[in-house]
Amino acid sequence: MLGKIAIVGKGDSVLVFKAAGVSAFAAEDERKAREILRKIAQEYQVIFLTEDLARALGDFLKRFDEGPYPVVLAIPSEQGSDGYGYEQIRGAMERALGVDILFHGASAEDGKKGDGGQKE
Amino acid sequence: MTRLNVNPTRMELKKLRARLSTAVRGHKLLKDKSDEMIRRFSIILREDYALRREVEAALSDGLRRFSVARSVTPAYEAETAFALPTVGIAADCGVESVMGVDVPKIVLTERRSSDELPYAYPEITSEADDAVKAIAGLLPRLIRLAETEKAVRLLAAEIERNKRRVNALEYIMIPQLEETIKYIRDKLSENERASLVRLMKVKGKGAEG
Numbered sequence: 001m002l003g004k005i006a007i008v009g010k011g012d013s014v015l016v017f018k019a020a021g022v023s024a025f026a027a028e029d030e031r032k033a034r035e036i037l038r039k040i041a042q043e044y045q046v047i048f049l050t051e052d053l054a055r056a057l058g059d060f061l062k063r064f065d066e067g068p069y070p071v072v073l074a075i076p077s078e079q080g081s082d083g084y085g086y087e088q089i090r091g092a093m094e095r096a097l098g099v100d101i102l103f104h105g106a107s108a109e110d111g112k113k114g115d116g117g118q119k120e
Numbered sequence: 121m122t123r124l125n126v127n128p129t130r131m132e133l134k135k136l137r138a139r140l141s142t143a144v145r146g147h148k149l150l151k152d153k154s155d156e157m158i159r160r161f162s163i164i165l166r167e168d169y170a171l172r173r174e175v176e177a178a179l180s181d182g183l184r185r186f187s188v189a190r191s192v193t194p195a196y197e198a199e200t201a202f203a204l205p206t207v208g209i210a211a212d213c214g215v216e217s218v219m220g221v222d223v224p225k226i227v228l229t230e231r232r233s234s235d236e237l238p239y240a241y242p243e244i245t246s247e248a249d250d251a252v253k254a255i256a257g258l259l260p261r262l263i264r265l266a267e268t269e270k271a272v273r274l275l276a277a278e279i280e281r282n283k284r285r286v287n288a289l290e291y292i293m294i295p296q297l298e299e300t301i302k303y304i305r306d307k308l309s310e311n312e313r314a315s316l317v318r319l320m321k322v323k324g325k326g327a328e329g
Contacts, residue, residue, distance in 0.1 A: 003213035003226065005263075016186040020256035021209035046226060046266050056128045065273050068215050068224040073266040078183035081176045088269070089169055092276035095159055102169050 003045030008036050011045035013050060013078045022048070037072075050077040051084040084109070089098045123300040128307035140297040147289040154282050157219045164218075168268040175265050178258050186251035190262070210265060223277045223322035224261050248268045 007017040008025045018024035021119035025040065027033035033053045036062070040047065047070055054061060064072045074085050086103075093102060126132045209228065216225040 002229075003211045005176060005209055005211055013183050013187070015190070016183065016252055016255050019252045020259060022259075046211055046263065048262065048266075065277065068222045068270065068274065071224055071226075071266045071270045073262070073269055075141075075262070076176050076180050076183070078180075078187045081180055085172050085176065085269075086169075089165065089172065089272065091163055092272045096279040097158060098274035101162060102165065 002042065004018075005046045005048075006040055006044040007048040008033055009048070009050035009053065010075060017048070027053060033057060034060055042072050045071065047072045048075050049073065050075060051082050052077055052079075055082070055084050122296065123303050124296060125299070126300060126304070128304040128311075130308065133301065133308070134306045136297055136301050140294065141298060143289055143293050147286060147294065150282060150286045150289065153219065154279065154286055156280050157221075157275060157282065160218055161272070161279060162259050164268055164271050168265070168272050171261065171265045171268060175258065175261050179262075182251050182254040182258065185247055188261065189248035189251055192247075209259065214270055218271065219276065219278070220275065221271075221274050224267050228260050228263050285293065 006021060006025060007014055008022040008027050009017075010026070010028060014024040014026055023044070025036045026035050030053055033049070034057060035059070037047065037049075041064065048073055049057075049061075051074045054072075061072055064070055074088065076082070090100075090103065095099065103105075124136075126136070142169050212227040214221045214225040214227075217223075
């Protein structure tokens, strides 16, 4: 199956992906992003979404976790990473394992270092 | 623990014993599955984490450089230059099974045009060129990250479900069955004793009379 790749994000950061050949959709706020995602979820298999939007749409994105496709990946915007991606990884890890095998309370970038370490 | 509501007969006892052995075997299998899933999950998780660190650093850097480059380019020219990509990117999307969970398997197929950069405008600065090149070069790793991250989420959900199944068997189903079997066995031997005593009494009466 040949899939298509898209990026949804705010203004500028989307443009560079467009130049690299990814279909780009500009979304100024979460409402617009939700609308776009609903529309393109069937058509595109891989969707990059900037972190600020992903954070705002957290619950909405859960519906994409049912099957293998579409894959919605949160990526940092041009302001840099705000740790949303790490939070996702940590959430999955705690749900599945119940212990922290990655962050060890040392190198976590999301500032919530303590709570993971104590469970070990 | 509550026992099941069944008649204390030999038939039921036999049935329950069969169910118990199935439940115990199922429990063992599920537990093994859970162990193996957790092992695979940890491997994928570690990879995902390392990849995310790498990709996020590179991507933030590339995007920052791009916005700097953009700020020195007139908006109009930038729009026209970047909005018309000559590179088409598609991905070959398959499905791979990890312990019975379907996770995405994506291979990037790129249709490159002859030129290395997707645009040819003299107004665009070399910083922008570099940024676009960097992002384009990052795409395979981004795709891989998308793949592993999805796998992590799907596996986490599956491990959770599996854990619930194992717990249901271990703490509810199996104790219930064991308790019911014990109850039936007690009841049956009680009946046996009762009928034995009755027989002895009947016989005793006959001897007296």
